[in-house]
Amino acid sequence: MMRLADDFWRLSHHDVSGKPRLNGRAAGLGLAAALLAELMWAGKIDVRDGTLWVVDKRPPADVLEHTVLEQLLAEPQHTTVRIWLDFLAKDAVEQVAQRLWRAGHLRKETSWRLLRPAGVRWVPVDWNAAHWPTARLSIHLRDRTPMKPADAFLASLAAATGFDEDLLEDAPAAGREYLRYLTATAAPPLRELLVRTEAAVGESVLSYRS
Template sequence: MQLADDFWRLAHDDVSGKSRLNGRAAGLGLAAALLAELAWAGKINASDGRLWVVNKAPPADVLGHTVLEQLVAQPQHTTVRIWLDFLAHDAVDQVAQRLWRAGHVRRKESRRLLRPNGVRWVPVDWNQAHWPAARLSLQLRDQAPMSQADAFLAGLAAATGLDEDLLLDAPTASRGYLRHLIATTAPPLRELLTQAQAAVGESVLAYRT
C-alpha cells in the first residue's frame, strides 16, 4: 500500500508537477504517509506520541525498506515527531524518485541564472496524477464509504491544508464527514495524522513569527 505516492500526487499539480504546498508541509505529509505504509504493513505501531517497530522483516518496497532500516538502527528515537521531522527533509524527493522508477513521473531540470538548477518531477499521465484528488473529492462530497487508505489520505490532506481544494464548493456536511473519517481512522494511522497536523501547524506559526 503505497500511500505516499497518492499523497505526492495530491500535493503536486497534475500537469506541471509544481508543489501545492510549501516544502515543510509537503515533507511532513509525505513523512507521515511513509510511516503509515509501514503501519499498514504491520511493521510499526504508534500511540500517545510514540512509535515503535513491531516487525523487523523488510518490506518488498525499496523505500519502505530504507525507512524501516532507519527506525531499527535508531531505537533510542521513539517519538513520532522526531521521525516526522527527520523523514521530512528528503521525503518529497525520495517519493518522487520511487514514482520515477515506476515510470509515473519524469525529471525536468530548469536552468536559473546565478542560482542552482532546479528539478521538478512532472507526471507522465494526467489521469493517473489527477485520480487521487478526484476520487477523494467525489467521496467526500457524496459522503460515500471510504477505505481506510482513502480515509487516511483525506485526513492527511486536512492536516496539511489540502482539504480546501478537495472540498471546494462542497456541501457543509462534507466537512463534518471528513472530521468523522479522521476520528474513526485506525488508531496508529490517526496518531500519525494528529502528529502531522501539529507539526504542520507549528511550522506555519514559526514562519509567521
C-alpha cells in the same frame, strides 16, 4: 502493497506541471506521515502515546519502505513520532518522487541557468493518473460515500496538512463534517499519526509567521 505516499505526492503537486501545491514543510510532513502509515499497514511499526516502535524487522519488498524501516532500526534511541516526522520530512518529497519516477509515473525536467543545471522538477507522465487521487477523494467527500481505509486516511492527512479546501471545493457543508468524522473514526495509531502531523504543520506555520 499500500502506496499512500505516492498518492499524497500526487495530491500535493500539480497534476500537469508537477509544481508543489503545498509549502515544502507541510508536504514533507504529510509524506513522512504517509510513509510511516505504509509501514503500519504492512505490520512493521506501531504507534501509541506519541511513541513509535518496530514490531517486525523483516524488510518490506518496496525499496523506499525498506529504507525507512532501516532508518528506524538504526536509531532505536529515537522513539517519538514527532522526531521521525521531522527527520523523514527533510527528504520525503524527493524520495517519493524518485519512487514514482522509477515506476514510470514521473519524468525529470531540468532547468538551466547560464548553461548550468539549476534544478530538477518532477513532472507527471499521465494526467489521469496524477489527477485521480484528488478526483476520487473529492467525489467521496462531496457525495459522502463510504471510503476505503486508505482513502479515508489520505483525506484526513490532506486536512492535517491544510490541503482539505481543494478537496472540499465542490462539496456541501456536510462534506466537511464527513471529513471530521473520517479523522475521528480512524484506527487509533493512524489517528494519532494524523494528530501529530497536524500539530507539526501548525507549529511550522506559527514559526514562519513569527
